[in-house]
Amino acid sequence: MRHYELMVLLDPDIEERTVEPSLDQFLNVVRQDGGTVQKIDVWGRRRLAYEIRKKSEGIYAVIDLVANPQTVKELDRQLNLNENVLRTKLIRPDAR
């Protein structure tokens, strides 16, 4: 089990309050595999430094979780399949 930090950049056209429930649904895969989700931090709408898919805004969310490498990889894959997800970034802050 490792500690990961996952940043998700979502489409600005979705409702901001639906963000947390829908992310939670994605995170079920982590919970089912014995991992834990420590924190979901929704930053909300933010201006992008450059346009992504013709959009100049995005909804940022940062998730702290502890999980197995395969689980986290699967989570990242599923997120990227979703059309509402513009970018994801998975980082292990304590790797060094």
Next chain:
Amino acid sequence: MTKAPARKPKKKVCTFCKEGVDYVDYKDTNLLRKFISDRGKIRARRVTGNCAQHQRDVATAIKNSREMALLPYTNVAR
């Protein structure tokens, strides 16, 4: 005429070493903005005065940050 006296460069101390930072966060854009030029380029080590290790950490953090559109890849000149 005599040449201008050779300038002694002031030795800068790496700000991260001074504060004992061991992880440069890519989410902290306010901090990282200090290390990019107004064109969006990463400032050189001789400008920032960072040590090699921390300069590298900053550069990686900036690059991560750019991928998430938190920082620009380029800024058009004003």
